[in-house]
Amino acid sequence: MPKLSPYAAPGVYDPPIYAQALTAEDARTLVFIAGQVDYDANGGCAHPGDFKAQAHAALAALKSQIEAGGGTLANVVKVTTYITDMRYRADYGPIRTEFFGPKMPPHTLIGVASLAAPEYLIEIEAIAVL
Numbered sequence: 681m682p683k684l685s686p687y688a689a690p691g692v693y694d695p696p697i698y699a700q701a702l703t704a705e706d707a708r709t710l711v712f713i714a715g716q717v718d719y720d721a722n723g724g725c726a727h728p729g730d731f732k733a734q735a736h737a738a739l740a741a742l743k744s745q746i747e748a749g750g751g752t753l754a755n756v757v758k759v760t761t762y763i764t765d766m767r768y769r770a771d772y773g774p775i776r777t778e779f780f781g782p783k784m785p786p787h788t789l790i791g792v793a794s795l796a797a798p799e800y801l802i803e804i805e806a807i808a809v810l
Contacts, residue, residue, distance in 0.1 A: 689748035692741050693719035701745040709810040711749040715762065715803040716741040717795065725799035731768045735775045738804045743779060746808050753780055755808040759787040762803045766791045772802070 683706070686699030694700060704710045718734035719741065720726040727733035743753055759780075763772065769789065776784060795803050 687748060689741070689744035692716075692744050693721065693723045695723060701749055703749050703810075709750065711746060711751060711755070711808040711810060713742055713745045713806045713808070715795075715805040716745065717800045717803050725797060728799040729801075731763075731801045732771055732775060734801050735768075735772055736778075738802055739775065739779045742804050742806055746806070749808070749810070751808050751810045755810050756780070756785045756806050757809050758807040759785060760790065760805050761787065762790050762792045762795060764792060764794060764801050768801065 683704070685703045685705070686701070687703070688694035688700040692700060698714055700714050700716070702712045702714075704712070716738045718726045718737040725734075726737060746753060746755060761772070761776075763769070772789075776787075795801075
C-alpha cells in the first residue's frame with residue numbers, strides 16, 4: 681500500500697476542500713499536482729483579466745508545489761492545461777517555454793467554457809515522478 685501525503689507549498693493558497701498536491705510513495709514517488717491557478721493570499725484571483733500574468737502565476741505555483749514535494753520541473757511527466765479561450769494559446773506557448781524549456785513533457789491543452797471562478801483564465805495540473 682503506497683503512503684499518500686497531501687500538502688501545499690509554502691506561500692501557495694491551501695484550499696480546505698482538496699489537496700494542492702499529493703505524493704504517493706512506494707518504490708518510486710509520484711507527485712500529483714491539482715490544478716493551479718492565479719491565487720492571491722486569500723484564494724481569490726490575483727490578476728483578473730490578465731492571461732499572461734495568470735499563466736506565469738499558475739506555472740510558478742506548479743513549480744513550487746513540485747519543489748515542495750522534493751522534485752523539480754524536470755521530474756514532471758504529464759501536464760494538463762485548461763484555458764477559457766483558445767486565442768490565449770499563442771500567449772501561453774512562450775510562457776510555458778520559460779518554465780519547461782523548448783521541449784516539455786507530455787502536455788494536453790483543453791479549451792473550457794469556465795473554470796472554478798469566472799476570473800480564472802487558465803488552470804494547470806501535473807504529474808511528476810521522483
